[in-house]
Amino acid sequence: DSGVTQTPKHLITATGQRVTLRCSPRSGDLSVYWYQQSLDQGLQFLIQYYNGEERAKGNILERFSAQQFPDLHSELNLSSLELGDSALYFCASSVGGQSYTEAFFGQGTRLTVV
Amino acid sequence: AQSVAQPEDQVNVAEGNPLTVKCTYSVSGNPYLFWYVQYPNRGLQFLLKYITGDNLVKGSYGFEAEFNKSQTSFHLKKPSALVSDSALYFCAVRTLNSGYSTLTFGKGTMLLVSP
Numbered sequence: 330d331s332g333v334t335q336t337p338k339h340l341i342t343a344t345g346q347r348v349t350l351r352c353s354p355r356s357g358d359l360s361v362y363w364y365q366q367s368l369d370q371g372l373q374f375l376i377q378y379y380n381g382e383e384r385a386k387g388n389i390l391e392r393f394s395a396q397q398f399p400d401l402h403s404e405l406n407l408s409s410l411e412l413g414d415s416a417l418y419f420c421a422s423s424v425g426g427q428s429y430t431e432a433f434f435g436q437g438t439r440l441t442v443v
Numbered sequence: 444a445q446s447v448a449q450p451e452d453q454v455n456v457a458e459g460n461p462l463t464v465k466c467t468y469s470v471s472g473n474p475y476l477f478w479y480v481q482y483p484n485r486g487l488q489f490l491l492k493y494i495t496g497d498n499l500v501k502g503s504y505g506f507e508a509e510f511n512k513s514q515t516s517f518h519l520k521k522p523s524a525l526v527s528d529s530a531l532y533f534c535a536v537r538t539l540n541s542g543y544s545t546l547t548f549g550k551g552t553m554l555l556v557s558p
Binding site: 331333371377384385387421425433434435436437 | 486
C-alpha cells in the first residue's frame, strides 16, 4: 500500500459528460501529480500541484482541470468527455516539489467513456 | 528535452535466470533516474533511483540497476528471476518543468518470467 488513495477505482460514463477524480496523498506529502496512462500514449504527465498551487503542466487538455485543496487532497476534473479520454488516471504524491524525491502512486481510476 | 527510451516491448526469461531490462536516457546535465514496476490492475511501485554516487544502485525485491554515463544507460537487473517478477517495468527521468520536478516515463517493458 503506497498510502495514496484514489477514488473511484472505476468509472463508466457517456461522451459529453463531466467527471471528477479524487486523490488523497500520503500523509506529509505536499506535491500531487496526475498522470494519464493509455495504450497508445503510455504514461503522460498531466499536471502538478504543490501545497495548493499549480506548479507544472504537461500534456493536459483544456477540457481537463485540477485543483489541490487546503487539506492537500486533489481533484482532477474531466469535461466534455470523448471516447479517446478512456484511460487509467494515476495520482502520485511526493514530499517535495523542486528537489525531487521518489513519487508514490495510487492504484488509479479506470475511466471508460462510452 | 529529457527523455528515456526502453528499446524492448517485452523481455522473456526463465525462472532462476538473470534478467536485464534496458533503458537509455537523454538529458542535459546530471540525470536523476528511476525504475518503477506496475503489476496488473495496480499502480506503479517505486523500485530504485540513481541521483549520484555509486553506479550500482540496489532497490526493492532484489533488483539493482547500473548507471553507465558513457553509454547513457540505466539498465535494470536481477541475478535470479522469479515468476512473480512478471510485470510492466518503467524507466523514468526527472524533468524540470517551470522549475519543479516531474517524471518523464519510458513506454514500458513487459517482463515475462516462465516457470
